[in-house]
Amino acid sequence: MRATTFATAAVVALASHANADTIRIDVGQNNALAFSPDSVTAKVGDILDFHFHAINHSVVMGDFDTPCAPAKTGGFFSGFMPVSGSGEADESFQVKVNSTDPIFFYCAQNTFSHCKSGMSGVVNGPNSGNTLAAYQSAAKNVKSASNPASVFGGSLVADTSSSPTTSAAAAATTSCTVSSNSGGGNGYKRSNTCTSGAGSVQVSLGIVAAFTFGMAILMS
16 A cells, blocks of 8 residues: 555656646847736746846736735745846746746836836736736836845746747756845846756656656555
């Protein structure tokens, strides 16, 4: 019985990991004050992968009823990501989806009033009522956007992906820790210590090993 339970758990874990998607969202692409796409559908376990373009943007999770302000509970904040020229930041910000409830997010850059100008988006947004369009309409009346004091709720990883959607396993690259806040929308300093994404690969291999071991016990 214990062997059967173990094997079943291994199968479920492997299936869940394999079915996770990484959803690419471009931030400020082609100098637009917009997220592209600004509305996506995600399931639990999927990864939101924010890629930052010039000049200096951020992504903050917010609540529908308080546009351009951080969520009252939970949430995430990428920090400001300054990019020179027409390129893309060398790191993306990844957030794991833990619920199928609507998730609103916005850019907190106040130069040119990004959030007020419609730079916001939603995950699993409803078709009526608390829609992204309603959020953006309310944001026009906000004096300025605000952001948390420090980066949290996600991981900064080396930006090596060029395709719109990749598997969660393939997205595991190099993770760097934010060390300090330079404030004022001018960006965040990053530490020189980075952790290889091999840890994520090891997790995948561990699940496969558990599955194999569990099946061996079950069949014996």
